[in-house]
Amino acid sequence: MGAKVLILITLVVAMLGMVLGASHTVGASAGSWDLQTNYTTWASRTRFTIGDELQFEYSTTVHNVVEVRKAGYDACNSSSPIVMFLTGNDIVPLAAIGTRYFICGVPGHCIAGMKVQVNVKSKAVRTIQRCRGTGKRFRCRYETVLSSATVAGIDQSARARLGLAIVVTSLMLFI
CATH class of the missing domain: 2.60.40.420 (Cupredoxins -  blue copper proteins)
Incomplete structure (x- = not known):
């Protein structure tokens, strides 16, 4: 226990x-x-x-x-x-x-x-670098993308509340 x-x-x-x-x-x-x-x-x-x-x-x-x-x-x-x-x-x-x-x-x-x-x-937002090319010649571009949680419509506070609810429920079941 x-x-x-x-x-x-x-x-x-x-x-x-x-x-x-x-x-x-x-x-x-x-x-x-x-x-x-x-x-x-x-x-x-x-x-x-x-x-x-x-x-x-x-x-x-x-x-x-x-x-x-x-x-x-x-x-x-x-x-x-x-x-x-x-x-x-x-x-x-x-x-x-x-x-x-x-x-x-x-x-x-x-x-x-x-x-x-x-x-x-x-x-919720991050910048990524995408490069293509061969040898010494590369072309890079930067993109601002949404995090997977934002794309799914889930904000960080909702994710936190869900995680804490799962943990509290688990504690109640185990104790």
Whole structure:
């Protein structure tokens, strides 16, 4: 009986992780919030969607995190912040579609590259690349496609509710 409960708890945790979104440690796996990491490269390799979160890890004696508007990002100016983070282990939820801008507010750090632009997209839409060709000649095109859940008319919250209902029903049957 204990093994069944443990298995069901594991399934619940796994399902919640899939539904709620991913946690992205800024700069990982190459680094963290520091002067050595190339954040443009890091962000370009990561897909950010609604429900994900950013985790900034850094030494509070050396750095901070400041969310700014595009003008502040471009000019490395933290004088009009949207919000400042100072804990060294800051969690930033990505709750809406759009572009968010983060810089280190310590003088000289942003200009040295401590800034990241995060483009948050819908979970329902993704861009795919299709290439055709032979040898060194390839022709590629990019397409925006709907996820299979959107095509089927099922939104993410409905999928989450259905999954949780199945798990709760299973728990009641096994216990």
